[in-house]
Amino acid sequence: MKEDDGQGRGFVCGYHGWSYTLDGKLVAVRDKRDFVDIDFACHSLIPVACETLGGWIFVNEDEDEPQPLREALGPVAAELDQFQPETLTLVDSRSYDVGCNVKVLLDAFLEVYHLKSIHQNTVDRFLDYRGTTITLWPGGHSRMTTPNRRPDWVDPGTIGLPEIPTVTEIPRLNNVSYYIFPNIVMPPAATGMPMLVFWPVTDSTMRIECHWFSPPFGPEGRSDLWDKRISNFERILEEDTQFAPQIQESLESPGFKGMTLCYQERRIYHYHEEFDRRIGRNRIAADLRVEPVLDSWVEPA
Ligand SMILES: [Fe+2]
Structure with missing residues (x-):
């Protein structure tokens, strides 16, 4: 077939x-x-075990004891319910190849510390990165909520699109982005959302898939506004990927001795802790693992 x-x-x-x-x-x-x-x-x-969340099908290749989907997704699953995932319609799917390790680009989607220099003329103009609230959940998952600079600001790419009526105040008035360990990022809005899936290709190349979902189309069908919204996103993605090959090169250079992350970047550290936990800390060379320090800041599921 x-x-x-x-x-x-x-x-x-x-x-x-x-x-x-x-x-x-x-x-x-x-x-x-x-x-x-x-x-x-x-x-x-x-x-293979497979379960659905709304219309999304998750396959679990664990042959012995596949973890139930809702348990694996943690609190993200319940928070996504307000977006009525069972009614969402696929608008567009496309993917982009990037010349860096998958974690380099994933990192870029887990913090807003880079807004001031990378997204000076786009995201930084409307999001107040210093107002970001971060929630770490067990299993490496996390959420980031970034307020708009002006309370009345609305993403111009979404004006005129139908809204999901059950979306609550915080995601309606702020930029909320979820990270589902290990490779999904989803910033849902009342007007729909991309599901960004990060795939390693080689050690130094990756592919990002962007699947866009909308509340059900009205009788007029798919709105042309989506083209604008997707091209706005592509502009931001280009900003994020512009230095990816150089970052990769510096990671491979003998001059690279590790990196220091700040408080604003703790979602990155959190998922690295989870990778080590899953692999088994004793199986990772001392200079390749991260010291577990975030445990007491992880909210119970
Ligand atoms: Fe970015």
Whole structure:
């Protein structure tokens, strides 16, 4: 089955033509006589756990004991409920290749300390980075809430778009951004949101996928305003990625001896602590792991 959607009745391997039912049972093998005593029951596709949050499907490749989705997402799941994820409609999907390690760009989405120099003429004009409130949650997840510089400011890219009526005051009047460990960033607004997914490609290259979601379209369909909104975002993304290859180069240079993070950047430190925890601190060389210091600042789930 190659289609993204539709009415497929099963799967056929494009290479040797083995066929499977939709639930993964092997039903036909080309030249079966050449597989003496083959037991179809032992050749099913590998099952993976999958759960949904609204229309988003999360696959869990842990074969032994997959953690329930809501538990894995922590408090983010409950906070996203107000955006009615079950009603959201996909507006646009695109991806961008960037010449840096995946963590370099992820870091850029977890703090606003860089606004003053990188986004001088864009984000910094409307967001007050010094007013940011940060919440760290167990499991590496976190939230960042940045106030607008002016209380009556509205993102021009969203004016005229329909709103999700159940969105509460804080995300309506501020810029709220969630980090879902290990690789999703989502800044939801009442008018919709991008889901940004960060993928490593090699040690020094990465891909960011941007999937845009909107409250249900009215009879007029997808608004042209989305093109403007997405191109505004692309301008900001370009600002964020402009130095990525140079940052990567400096990370690889013998002159790089580690970095010092400030209080405003603690979401970055938080996810590095979580990476170490998952890998096992005793399995990481002393100069490659971070000292766990944030435990008492993590809010219970
Ligand atoms: Fe940025």
